[in-house]
Amino acid sequence: MLRAIYDWVDERLDITPLWRDVADHEVPEHVNPAHHFSAFIYCFGGLTFFVVVIQILSGMFLAMYYVPDIVNAHASVAYLQSEVAMGAIVRGMHHWGASVAIVMLFLHTLRVFFTGSYKHPREFNWLVGMLIFGVMLGLGFTGYLLPWDNKAYFATKVGVQIAASVPVLGPYIASFLQGGDIVGAQTLARFFALHVFFLPAALLALLGVHFILIRRQGISGPL
Protein backbone atom coordinates (compact mmCIF):
# COMPACT_ATOMS: atom_id res chain seq x y z
CA MET A 1 0.00 0.00 0.00
CA LEU A 2 2.69 2.46 1.08
CA ARG A 3 4.81 1.19 -1.73
CA ALA A 4 2.02 1.83 -4.22
CA ILE A 5 1.60 5.40 -2.95
CA TYR A 6 5.33 5.97 -3.14
CA ASP A 7 5.51 4.61 -6.68
CA TRP A 8 2.54 6.69 -7.73
CA VAL A 9 4.23 9.89 -6.45
CA ASP A 10 7.65 8.85 -7.71
CA GLU A 11 6.34 8.19 -11.17
CA ARG A 12 5.15 11.76 -11.39
CA LEU A 13 7.74 13.67 -9.37
CA ASP A 14 10.86 11.48 -9.64
CA ILE A 15 11.69 11.93 -5.95
CA THR A 16 13.95 8.89 -5.58
CA PRO A 17 17.18 10.57 -6.72
CA LEU A 18 16.60 13.35 -4.17
CA TRP A 19 16.89 11.16 -1.11
CA ARG A 20 19.05 8.40 -2.60
CA ASP A 21 21.70 11.02 -3.25
CA VAL A 22 21.82 11.79 0.47
CA ALA A 23 21.40 8.18 1.63
CA ASP A 24 23.98 6.56 -0.64
CA HIS A 25 26.92 8.88 -0.23
CA GLU A 26 29.75 7.06 1.43
CA VAL A 27 31.14 7.91 4.84
CA PRO A 28 34.86 7.17 5.13
CA GLU A 29 36.27 5.05 7.92
CA HIS A 30 38.39 7.78 9.53
CA VAL A 31 35.36 9.83 10.58
CA ASN A 32 33.32 6.87 11.83
CA PRO A 33 33.40 6.50 15.63
CA ALA A 34 32.20 2.92 15.25
CA HIS A 35 35.62 2.09 13.75
CA HIS A 36 37.88 4.52 15.60
CA PHE A 37 36.71 5.91 18.92
CA SER A 38 38.85 9.01 18.47
CA ALA A 39 36.74 9.87 15.43
CA PHE A 40 34.15 11.28 17.83
CA ILE A 41 35.78 14.65 17.22
CA TYR A 42 34.19 14.51 13.77
CA CYS A 43 30.77 14.36 15.47
CA PHE A 44 30.95 17.90 16.86
CA GLY A 45 29.55 19.46 13.71
CA GLY A 46 26.62 17.05 13.57
CA LEU A 47 25.98 17.56 17.28
CA THR A 48 26.00 21.33 16.79
CA PHE A 49 23.29 20.88 14.17
CA PHE A 50 21.45 18.60 16.60
CA VAL A 51 21.49 21.36 19.24
CA VAL A 52 20.32 23.87 16.63
CA VAL A 53 17.35 21.59 15.92
CA ILE A 54 16.65 21.41 19.68
CA GLN A 55 16.83 25.22 19.83
CA ILE A 56 14.42 25.65 16.93
CA LEU A 57 11.90 23.16 18.33
CA SER A 58 12.04 24.41 21.93
CA GLY A 59 11.94 28.00 20.65
CA MET A 60 8.77 27.32 18.67
CA PHE A 61 7.09 26.06 21.82
CA LEU A 62 8.35 29.01 23.89
CA ALA A 63 6.86 31.35 21.28
CA MET A 64 3.42 29.96 22.12
CA TYR A 65 3.58 31.63 25.54
CA TYR A 66 6.12 34.42 25.26
CA VAL A 67 4.78 37.97 24.84
CA PRO A 68 7.35 40.40 23.38
CA ASP A 69 6.48 43.63 25.15
CA ILE A 70 8.06 45.18 28.22
CA VAL A 71 4.93 44.98 30.35
CA ASN A 72 4.21 41.30 29.83
CA ALA A 73 7.51 39.70 28.76
CA HIS A 74 8.81 38.94 32.24
CA ALA A 75 5.42 37.80 33.52
CA SER A 76 4.91 35.53 30.51
CA VAL A 77 8.29 33.87 31.08
CA ALA A 78 7.56 33.48 34.80
CA TYR A 79 4.15 31.99 33.97
CA LEU A 80 5.67 29.65 31.41
CA GLN A 81 8.28 28.50 33.86
CA SER A 82 6.12 28.01 36.94
CA GLU A 83 2.61 27.25 35.68
CA VAL A 84 2.77 25.64 32.26
CA ALA A 85 3.23 21.86 32.19
CA MET A 86 6.86 21.07 31.25
CA GLY A 87 7.45 24.80 30.82
CA ALA A 88 10.58 24.77 32.96
CA ILE A 89 11.95 21.87 30.90
CA VAL A 90 11.29 23.52 27.55
CA ARG A 91 12.73 26.83 28.69
CA GLY A 92 15.63 24.95 30.27
CA MET A 93 16.35 23.23 26.95
CA HIS A 94 16.39 26.59 25.18
CA HIS A 95 18.40 28.35 27.90
CA TRP A 96 21.08 25.69 28.39
CA GLY A 97 20.94 24.70 24.73
CA ALA A 98 22.15 28.20 23.85
CA SER A 99 25.31 27.67 25.85
CA VAL A 100 25.77 24.10 24.66
CA ALA A 101 25.37 25.23 21.04
CA ILE A 102 28.19 27.75 21.48
CA VAL A 103 30.38 25.10 23.13
CA MET A 104 29.74 22.54 20.38
CA LEU A 105 30.27 25.14 17.67
CA PHE A 106 33.55 26.11 19.30
CA LEU A 107 34.68 22.47 19.50
CA HIS A 108 33.69 21.90 15.87
CA THR A 109 35.67 24.99 14.82
CA LEU A 110 38.70 23.75 16.74
CA ARG A 111 38.42 20.31 15.13
CA VAL A 112 38.34 21.84 11.68
CA PHE A 113 41.22 24.14 12.58
CA PHE A 114 43.53 21.53 14.08
CA THR A 115 42.89 18.97 11.34
CA GLY A 116 43.62 21.66 8.74
CA SER A 117 40.31 20.89 7.06
CA TYR A 118 39.85 24.51 5.99
CA LYS A 119 42.59 24.15 3.38
CA HIS A 120 42.17 23.90 -0.38
CA PRO A 121 39.53 23.26 -1.70
CA ARG A 122 37.40 23.99 1.39
CA GLU A 123 38.32 27.65 2.03
CA PHE A 124 34.85 28.86 1.18
CA ASN A 125 33.13 26.52 3.59
CA TRP A 126 35.35 27.77 6.42
CA LEU A 127 34.14 31.27 5.60
CA VAL A 128 30.51 30.12 5.67
CA GLY A 129 31.19 28.44 9.01
CA MET A 130 32.58 31.68 10.44
CA LEU A 131 29.42 33.49 9.31
CA ILE A 132 27.36 30.80 11.06
CA PHE A 133 29.43 31.43 14.19
CA GLY A 134 28.63 35.15 13.95
CA VAL A 135 24.91 34.49 13.48
CA MET A 136 24.91 32.14 16.48
CA LEU A 137 26.55 34.79 18.68
CA GLY A 138 23.91 37.24 17.42
CA LEU A 139 21.19 34.79 18.40
CA GLY A 140 22.78 34.51 21.85
CA PHE A 141 22.98 38.27 22.28
CA THR A 142 19.41 38.99 21.13
CA GLY A 143 17.93 36.05 23.02
CA TYR A 144 19.55 37.13 26.28
CA LEU A 145 17.34 40.25 26.48
CA LEU A 146 14.01 38.52 25.92
CA PRO A 147 13.20 37.39 29.53
CA TRP A 148 13.41 41.12 30.45
CA ASP A 149 14.88 40.63 33.90
CA ASN A 150 17.58 42.84 35.42
CA LYS A 151 20.38 40.62 34.17
CA ALA A 152 19.04 40.73 30.62
CA TYR A 153 18.38 44.45 30.68
CA PHE A 154 21.73 45.58 32.01
CA ALA A 155 23.76 43.13 29.93
CA THR A 156 22.08 44.49 26.80
CA LYS A 157 22.55 48.07 27.97
CA VAL A 158 26.27 47.51 28.44
CA GLY A 159 26.50 45.63 25.13
CA VAL A 160 24.86 48.50 23.27
CA GLN A 161 27.08 51.03 25.05
CA ILE A 162 30.16 49.10 23.97
CA ALA A 163 28.87 48.99 20.39
CA ALA A 164 28.15 52.73 20.57
CA SER A 165 31.77 53.47 21.50
CA VAL A 166 33.00 52.14 18.16
CA PRO A 167 34.30 55.09 16.15
CA VAL A 168 32.20 56.43 13.21
CA LEU A 169 29.80 53.48 12.98
CA GLY A 170 29.08 53.22 16.72
CA PRO A 171 26.07 55.57 16.97
CA TYR A 172 24.44 53.92 13.95
CA ILE A 173 24.88 50.42 15.36
CA ALA A 174 23.51 51.56 18.72
CA SER A 175 20.41 53.18 17.26
CA PHE A 176 19.84 50.17 15.00
CA LEU A 177 19.98 47.84 18.01
CA GLN A 178 17.96 50.04 20.35
CA GLY A 179 15.41 51.32 17.87
CA GLY A 180 15.61 54.62 19.77
CA ASP A 181 17.69 56.42 22.34
CA ILE A 182 17.39 53.96 25.21
CA VAL A 183 17.12 50.23 25.76
CA GLY A 184 13.35 49.99 26.05
CA ALA A 185 10.13 48.85 24.45
CA GLN A 186 11.44 49.26 20.90
CA THR A 187 14.59 47.35 21.72
CA LEU A 188 12.69 44.36 23.04
CA ALA A 189 10.41 44.20 19.99
CA ARG A 190 13.42 44.55 17.71
CA PHE A 191 15.49 41.90 19.46
CA PHE A 192 12.50 39.57 19.37
CA ALA A 193 12.13 40.03 15.60
CA LEU A 194 15.85 39.55 15.07
CA HIS A 195 15.91 36.51 17.35
CA VAL A 196 12.96 34.62 15.87
CA PHE A 197 12.82 35.77 12.23
CA PHE A 198 15.91 37.44 10.78
CA LEU A 199 18.73 35.52 12.40
CA PRO A 200 17.15 32.02 12.19
CA ALA A 201 16.44 32.67 8.50
CA ALA A 202 20.07 33.66 7.96
CA LEU A 203 21.20 30.65 9.99
CA LEU A 204 19.14 28.17 7.97
CA ALA A 205 20.33 29.64 4.68
CA LEU A 206 23.96 29.46 5.78
CA LEU A 207 23.53 25.93 7.14
CA GLY A 208 22.06 24.93 3.77
CA VAL A 209 25.12 26.28 1.97
CA HIS A 210 27.40 24.66 4.56
CA PHE A 211 25.85 21.21 4.01
CA ILE A 212 25.67 21.48 0.22
CA LEU A 213 29.36 22.37 0.14
CA ILE A 214 30.22 19.41 2.38
CA ARG A 215 28.33 17.11 0.03
CA ARG A 216 30.06 18.53 -3.02
CA GLN A 217 33.56 18.52 -1.55
CA GLY A 218 33.35 15.57 0.81
CA ILE A 219 34.90 15.34 4.25
CA SER A 220 38.63 16.07 4.36
CA GLY A 221 40.79 12.96 4.26
CA PRO A 222 42.62 11.32 7.18
CA LEU A 223 45.66 13.10 8.59
Place this chain on the structure above:
Amino acid sequence: MAHHSNGNDKQVHYVGDSRVRADRKKLYPKDYAEFPGKTEAFFPDFLLKEWMVAAVFLVGFMTLVMSEEPPLGELADPTNTSFLPVPDWYFLFLYQLLKYKWASGPFVVIGTVLLPGIAFLALMLVPWLDRSKERRPLKRPMATGIMIVTLIAICALTWAAEYQHELQSESVPGRKPNDTTVIGLNEQGYRIYQKNACIKCHGDHLQGLNGPSLLGVGNRLTHDQINHIIDHGRGAMPAGMFQGSPAEKQVLINWLLQQKQK
Protein backbone atom coordinates in the same frame (compact mmCIF):
# COMPACT_ATOMS: atom_id res chain seq x y z
CA MET B 1 13.42 0.02 -8.92
CA ALA B 2 14.89 0.62 -12.29
CA HIS B 3 15.09 4.35 -12.29
CA HIS B 4 16.65 6.00 -15.27
CA SER B 5 17.06 2.60 -16.93
CA ASN B 6 15.14 4.05 -19.78
CA GLY B 7 13.40 7.34 -19.82
CA ASN B 8 10.06 5.90 -20.82
CA ASP B 9 8.66 4.44 -17.57
CA LYS B 10 8.39 7.96 -16.17
CA GLN B 11 5.83 10.55 -16.92
CA VAL B 12 8.43 13.16 -16.10
CA HIS B 13 11.56 13.21 -18.10
CA TYR B 14 11.37 16.82 -19.10
CA VAL B 15 12.86 16.09 -22.51
CA GLY B 16 12.43 19.06 -24.74
CA ASP B 17 11.51 20.98 -21.67
CA SER B 18 13.46 24.04 -20.58
CA ARG B 19 13.83 22.93 -16.98
CA VAL B 20 16.17 19.96 -17.13
CA ARG B 21 18.52 18.80 -19.82
CA ALA B 22 17.42 15.57 -21.46
CA ASP B 23 20.86 14.00 -21.03
CA ARG B 24 21.21 15.02 -17.42
CA LYS B 25 23.10 12.37 -15.51
CA LYS B 26 22.23 11.15 -12.07
CA LEU B 27 24.30 12.86 -9.41
CA TYR B 28 26.54 10.09 -8.19
CA PRO B 29 28.20 10.75 -4.84
CA LYS B 30 31.95 10.96 -4.82
CA ASP B 31 33.42 7.68 -3.71
CA TYR B 32 36.03 7.42 -1.05
CA ALA B 33 38.15 4.87 -2.84
CA GLU B 34 41.18 7.08 -2.27
CA PHE B 35 40.86 6.53 1.48
CA PRO B 36 41.79 3.04 2.61
CA GLY B 37 39.41 1.24 4.95
CA LYS B 38 35.77 0.60 5.52
CA THR B 39 33.57 3.21 4.01
CA GLU B 40 29.84 2.80 4.42
CA ALA B 41 26.66 4.38 3.11
CA PHE B 42 25.42 7.41 5.01
CA PHE B 43 21.95 5.94 5.42
CA PRO B 44 21.09 3.65 7.04
CA ASP B 45 24.49 2.20 8.01
CA PHE B 46 26.32 5.23 9.27
CA LEU B 47 23.44 7.34 10.53
CA LEU B 48 22.12 4.57 12.79
CA LYS B 49 25.52 4.37 14.49
CA GLU B 50 25.99 8.10 14.57
CA TRP B 51 22.63 8.36 16.26
CA MET B 52 24.11 6.54 19.28
CA VAL B 53 26.50 9.45 19.78
CA ALA B 54 23.54 11.82 19.62
CA ALA B 55 21.62 9.65 22.11
CA VAL B 56 24.47 9.76 24.63
CA PHE B 57 24.71 13.51 24.08
CA LEU B 58 20.97 13.92 24.55
CA VAL B 59 21.00 12.03 27.86
CA GLY B 60 23.74 14.30 29.18
CA PHE B 61 21.97 17.40 27.92
CA MET B 62 18.59 16.51 29.40
CA THR B 63 20.27 15.64 32.72
CA LEU B 64 21.65 19.18 32.79
CA VAL B 65 18.28 20.66 31.83
CA MET B 66 16.38 18.76 34.49
CA SER B 67 18.88 19.32 37.30
CA GLU B 68 19.31 23.07 36.78
CA GLU B 69 16.24 25.20 36.42
CA PRO B 70 16.87 28.12 34.03
CA PRO B 71 17.38 31.31 36.05
CA LEU B 72 14.88 34.16 35.87
CA GLY B 73 15.77 37.32 37.79
CA GLU B 74 13.52 40.12 38.91
CA LEU B 75 11.65 42.30 36.41
CA ALA B 76 14.02 44.70 34.66
CA ASP B 77 14.21 48.01 36.51
CA PRO B 78 16.17 50.69 34.62
CA THR B 79 16.32 52.83 37.77
CA ASN B 80 18.18 50.15 39.70
CA THR B 81 21.65 51.60 40.13
CA SER B 82 23.23 48.87 42.21
CA PHE B 83 22.78 46.04 39.70
CA LEU B 84 26.07 44.73 38.40
CA PRO B 85 25.78 44.13 34.65
CA VAL B 86 27.41 41.02 33.27
CA PRO B 87 27.10 39.59 29.75
CA ASP B 88 26.49 35.95 28.96
CA TRP B 89 29.59 33.85 29.66
CA TYR B 90 30.74 33.54 26.04
CA PHE B 91 31.07 37.32 25.72
CA LEU B 92 33.00 37.66 28.99
CA PHE B 93 36.46 37.64 27.41
CA LEU B 94 35.55 40.58 25.17
CA TYR B 95 33.99 42.37 28.13
CA GLN B 96 37.04 41.81 30.31
CA LEU B 97 39.32 43.29 27.66
CA LEU B 98 37.64 46.66 28.15
CA LYS B 99 38.52 46.74 31.85
CA TYR B 100 42.25 47.03 31.26
CA LYS B 101 43.79 50.50 31.22
CA TRP B 102 45.46 49.98 27.84
CA ALA B 103 42.11 49.08 26.24
CA SER B 104 39.70 51.53 27.86
CA GLY B 105 39.19 55.25 28.26
CA PRO B 106 41.13 57.00 25.48
CA PHE B 107 42.34 53.61 24.17
CA VAL B 108 38.90 51.99 24.09
CA VAL B 109 39.20 51.53 20.34
CA ILE B 110 41.87 48.91 21.05
CA GLY B 111 39.41 46.89 23.12
CA THR B 112 36.29 47.37 21.02
CA VAL B 113 37.59 47.31 17.45
CA LEU B 114 41.28 46.70 17.06
CA LEU B 115 41.98 43.51 19.03
CA PRO B 116 38.66 41.71 18.41
CA GLY B 117 38.75 42.92 14.80
CA ILE B 118 42.21 41.54 14.17
CA ALA B 119 41.36 38.27 15.91
CA PHE B 120 38.10 37.67 14.02
CA LEU B 121 39.48 38.84 10.70
CA ALA B 122 42.48 36.56 11.10
CA LEU B 123 40.16 33.67 11.94
CA MET B 124 38.05 34.39 8.85
CA LEU B 125 41.10 34.54 6.62
CA VAL B 126 42.84 31.50 8.06
CA PRO B 127 42.65 29.52 4.78
CA TRP B 128 44.55 32.31 3.02
CA LEU B 129 47.00 32.98 5.84
CA ASP B 130 47.97 29.32 6.20
CA ARG B 131 48.35 28.24 2.60
CA SER B 132 50.67 25.25 2.90
CA LYS B 133 49.40 21.82 1.91
CA GLU B 134 50.38 20.39 5.31
CA ARG B 135 47.37 19.54 7.50
CA ARG B 136 48.88 17.88 10.57
CA PRO B 137 48.82 20.34 13.50
CA LEU B 138 52.33 19.51 14.70
CA LYS B 139 53.79 20.14 11.24
CA ARG B 140 52.47 23.71 11.12
CA PRO B 141 53.62 25.12 14.45
CA MET B 142 52.77 28.73 13.58
CA ALA B 143 49.05 28.16 13.06
CA THR B 144 48.77 25.70 15.94
CA GLY B 145 50.83 27.89 18.28
CA ILE B 146 48.86 31.06 17.60
CA MET B 147 45.58 29.21 18.10
CA ILE B 148 46.70 27.66 21.40
CA VAL B 149 47.96 31.01 22.72
CA THR B 150 44.64 32.60 21.71
CA LEU B 151 42.70 29.84 23.45
CA ILE B 152 44.72 30.31 26.64
CA ALA B 153 44.15 34.08 26.45
CA ILE B 154 40.39 33.59 26.02
CA CYS B 155 40.25 31.18 28.97
CA ALA B 156 42.33 33.53 31.16
CA LEU B 157 40.20 36.57 30.27
CA THR B 158 36.98 34.66 30.90
CA TRP B 159 38.29 33.45 34.25
CA ALA B 160 39.45 36.95 35.24
CA ALA B 161 36.07 38.43 34.31
CA GLU B 162 34.21 35.81 36.34
CA TYR B 163 36.56 36.26 39.31
CA GLN B 164 36.24 40.05 39.31
CA HIS B 165 32.50 39.85 38.93
CA GLU B 166 32.26 37.62 42.00
CA LEU B 167 34.46 39.97 44.01
CA GLN B 168 32.35 42.94 42.96
CA SER B 169 29.04 41.28 43.73
CA GLU B 170 30.36 40.52 47.22
CA SER B 171 31.07 44.20 47.91
CA VAL B 172 27.65 45.35 46.71
CA PRO B 173 25.18 45.78 49.59
CA GLY B 174 23.52 42.40 49.76
CA ARG B 175 20.23 41.23 51.18
CA LYS B 176 19.75 42.05 54.85
CA PRO B 177 19.54 39.19 57.34
CA ASN B 178 16.30 39.06 59.34
CA ASP B 179 18.15 39.50 62.61
CA THR B 180 19.90 42.87 62.66
CA THR B 181 21.08 43.05 66.27
CA VAL B 182 24.81 43.57 66.51
CA ILE B 183 26.46 41.13 68.89
CA GLY B 184 28.75 42.54 71.60
CA LEU B 185 28.21 46.29 71.25
CA ASN B 186 29.97 46.77 74.61
CA GLU B 187 33.01 44.71 73.79
CA GLN B 188 36.43 46.07 72.94
CA GLY B 189 35.98 44.81 69.35
CA TYR B 190 33.23 47.31 68.70
CA ARG B 191 35.30 50.16 70.16
CA ILE B 192 38.13 49.30 67.79
CA TYR B 193 35.59 49.13 64.95
CA GLN B 194 34.34 52.62 65.91
CA LYS B 195 37.81 54.08 66.31
CA ASN B 196 38.93 53.06 62.81
CA ALA B 197 37.52 53.95 59.40
CA CYS B 198 35.44 50.73 59.28
CA ILE B 199 32.39 52.43 60.73
CA LYS B 200 32.23 55.06 58.00
CA CYS B 201 31.49 52.61 55.20
CA HIS B 202 30.05 49.61 57.04
CA GLY B 203 27.81 51.66 59.37
CA ASP B 204 27.42 51.98 63.15
CA HIS B 205 25.17 48.92 63.26
CA LEU B 206 27.08 47.00 60.58
CA GLN B 207 24.19 47.77 58.24
CA GLY B 208 26.44 48.93 55.40
CA LEU B 209 26.58 52.46 53.99
CA ASN B 210 28.95 52.84 51.04
CA GLY B 211 30.34 49.41 51.72
CA PRO B 212 28.52 46.12 52.21
CA SER B 213 26.72 45.17 55.39
CA LEU B 214 28.80 43.10 57.81
CA LEU B 215 25.78 41.50 59.48
CA GLY B 216 26.28 37.75 59.33
CA VAL B 217 29.87 38.14 58.19
CA GLY B 218 30.84 35.34 60.59
CA ASN B 219 28.81 32.92 58.46
CA ARG B 220 30.45 33.96 55.22
CA LEU B 221 34.15 34.46 55.92
CA THR B 222 36.92 32.76 57.88
CA HIS B 223 39.47 34.38 60.19
CA ASP B 224 42.12 34.36 57.47
CA GLN B 225 39.82 35.83 54.85
CA ILE B 226 38.82 38.74 57.10
CA ASN B 227 42.46 39.31 57.98
CA HIS B 228 43.32 39.39 54.27
CA ILE B 229 40.54 41.85 53.45
CA ILE B 230 41.54 44.17 56.29
CA ASP B 231 45.14 44.17 55.07
CA HIS B 232 44.61 44.31 51.32
CA GLY B 233 41.10 45.65 50.83
CA ARG B 234 38.58 44.18 48.40
CA GLY B 235 36.46 45.59 45.58
CA ALA B 236 36.02 49.28 46.35
CA MET B 237 37.72 48.96 49.77
CA PRO B 238 41.33 50.14 49.67
CA ALA B 239 44.20 48.46 51.50
CA GLY B 240 45.45 49.76 54.84
CA MET B 241 42.19 51.19 56.18
CA PHE B 242 42.90 49.66 59.59
CA GLN B 243 45.28 51.84 61.61
CA GLY B 244 45.44 49.91 64.92
CA SER B 245 48.02 47.49 66.30
CA PRO B 246 48.18 43.79 65.25
CA ALA B 247 46.76 42.80 68.65
CA GLU B 248 43.81 45.13 68.15
CA LYS B 249 43.28 43.68 64.70
CA GLN B 250 42.99 40.19 66.19
CA VAL B 251 40.39 41.45 68.68
CA LEU B 252 38.47 43.10 65.83
CA ILE B 253 38.53 39.93 63.69
CA ASN B 254 37.34 37.77 66.57
CA TRP B 255 34.56 40.26 67.27
CA LEU B 256 33.52 40.23 63.59
CA LEU B 257 33.49 36.43 63.58
CA GLN B 258 30.87 36.54 66.33
CA GLN B 259 28.48 38.33 63.96
CA LYS B 260 26.48 35.33 62.83
CA GLN B 261 23.10 36.98 62.26
CA LYS B 262 20.81 35.13 59.85
